[in-house]
Amino acid sequence: MTEDYYVGAYWGPRKETALECARRAELFFHMLARCDPSFVQWYRAGRGFPRELPGHPVRMEVEALEKWLLKGRNRTDVGKHVIEDLGFSQTMWNAKKEATDISIHCGMYTSWAPNSCLLKVTRESPIRERLLRVSVLAEVLIAMATAWDPDFAMASSSEMVDLLEKQGVEVRVGWLTYLSRRRGRLPPLPAPVRIEPVGTLGWLLVLSPEPMTAGNPEHVAFTSRVRELLERAGLIAWPSPEPEGA
Template sequence: MTTLDPSATYPETYYAGAYWGPRRESPEACAQRAADFLNMLAACDPLFANWNKIPKPRGKGRKTPLMPPDLPTLTEAFRRGVNREPGGPPIEHLGLTVSAYNDGTSQDHASVRMTCASYAQHSSTNVCVLSLPSKGTNAERVLTASVLTNVTRSMALAWEPDWAVAMSHAHRDTEGGEGKADTWLGWVTYLSRHRGTVPPLPAPVRIEPVEDRGTLIILTPERFTVANPEHIALARRVRELLARAGLMRSDRQPTV
C-alpha cells in the first residue's frame, strides 16, 4: 500500500464516481437517467446548474447546452456516444458515453463523464465520474461533507450503481491506486443494498439510508485529507469492518 507524506504541499484534488456491472439499456433509458442525475446534481450546488456537452471529436462542433435536460437531445447524444473504431461499426456492448463540462477557470470548474448500457461480461465500463474543482470559491463551497453527500446520493438514485464514492485522488492512491481495489472507501461511500447490511461503525462516521436502494457512509464532517493521519487511520478501520461484513468486494474493477 502506498504511503503518502503528510507534509506534502500539493493541493488534494477530489472527484465522485459511481460504478455498476453489465446492464443493457437503450439510449432513451440512459437519457432519462442522465436527466434525473443532472437535475438532482443542480440542486446540490449552483456550480452544477449549467452543463455543455463535450463534442466528439473533442474540440470540434458547437456548444450544446444540456440544462435544463431535454430528453430528445440527451437521447441523441447517447446514441452518438456509442463506441466504435474509426470508420467501423458501432461496438454496442461497450456502452454509450456522454461527457459534459461547465464554464470556469482551469481549477474552479467541473466536468462529468457518463457511460451506461455496457453489457460486456468481462470488461464492463458502466460509470459516472464527476471531476470536482480543486481551488477557488466553487471548490470551497463544493468540497464539504454535506454537498458531496448529496452528490453521491444523486448518483445512487439516478444510476442505481453497485457502489459510489466521493474522495480525493491522493486517498485513492492509499487504497492501492486506480484499478487495484475492489471497492474504494472514500470520504463519502455508497453501497447498494444487495451487497449486504452495513455494520455499526465508530464515531465520527455517519450512516444514512438512500431510500430502499442502499446506504451512505460519511467518514468525517470536516474535509477528509490524507495529510491528517487520524483520517487515514479511521478510513482503514472502517474499511476493515466493512470487509469483515463482506461489503468491499466488487464484480468489476472501477474505471476513472
C-alpha cells in the same frame, strides 16, 4: 499540496438503451442542479459554439440526452461499426477554466469494465471550498444513487484512493461512501461514522463532517479501518466476472 477530489458511482454490466440511459441522466442532472448553482448549466464539445461559451449548452431533456449519448457510442477502428456491449460514453463540463467535469459510461454489458458516473471537482476557489462540504457532496451522491442505481459510490481525493485501494476492482471507501443494499448488510462502524438510508436503495456513510485528506495520517488510518471492517463483512470485493459466453 492540493488534492484532486471527485465523486464517482460504479455499477456492473447493465444492458440499457440510449433512451433508458437518457432517462436516468435527465433525473441525475435535475437532482444535481439542486446541489449547487454551478451545476445548473453544462456544456459539450462540438464545432461552431460561441467563443464566449465553454461549449455547446446541453439541454437536459430526454430526447436531447438520448442523441448526445448515441453520439458517444464506441466504434471499431476499421469500418466504424458500433460496439454494442460497450454502451455509451460522454463528457461535459460547466466552465471555460477550472471547470467541474462529468464523465458518464452507461449501458455497458461487457465484463471487463464497470459503468460509471464521475464528477471531478474544480480546483478553483471559492467554488471548490463550497463544493467540498458534506452537505453538498452527500446530495451529489444521493443524486447519483437515485438516478443510476450503482453498486457503490464515493466522494474522496484521488490521493486517498491510491493509498487505500488494494485490488484492481473493488468497492472504494471515501470520505463519503454509498453502498447499495445489493452488496449485503452493514457491520457496526466506529464513531464518528454517520449512516443514513438512501430511500430503499442503500446507505450513505459519512466518515467525517470535515474534508478528509491523504495528507492527514489520522484520516488515512481511520478510513483504512472502516475499509477493513467493510471488507470483513464481504462488502469490498466485487464478484469475479463470468467468462464470456457463459
